[in-house]
Amino acid sequence: xxxxxxxxxxxxxxxxxxxxxxxxxxxxxxxxxxxxxxxxxxxxxxxxxxxxxxxxxxxxxxxxxxxxxxxxxxxxxxxxxxxxxxxxxxxxxxxxxxxxxxx
Ligand SMILES: [Zn+2]
Numbered sequence: 001x002x003x004x005x006x007x008x009x010x011x012x013x014x015x016x017x018x019x020x021x022x023x024x025x026x027x028x029x030x031x032x033x034x035x036x037x038x039x040x041x042x043x044x045x046x047x048x049x050x051x052x053x054x055x056x057x058x059x060x061x062x063x064x065x066x067x068x069x070x071x072x073x074x075x076x077x078x079x080x081x082x083x084x085x086x087x088x089x090x091x092x093x094x095x096x097x098x099x100x101x102x103x
Contacts, residue, residue: 014067015046023077025050025063032063
């Protein structure tokens with residue numbers, strides 16, 4: 001893949017108006033898709049998932065993240081690509097989330 005340019009790849013706007021770029025599934029390499037939940041308990045929340053993920057079918061790719069998890073995932077990706085200075089701005093809570101996500 002191309003190295004961390006800020007190119008205007010495919011992206012969506014999160015609930016806070018923040019821009020979230022669509023990465024590739026780490027399992028399949030397919031471009032992730034953004035969906036809105038129709039389940040009552042998470043109604044209208046955004047989720048990011050692999051297009052190969054079929055709900056209720058364990059044989060399909062299991063990769064799915066809530067909006068917040070996905071935001072963190074993007075930060076982790078950035079941090080891996082380069083020492084991302086933005087992480088300092090994001091604050092302690094987010095850093096903690098990063099640590100939890102790492103293993
Ligand atoms: Zn996948």
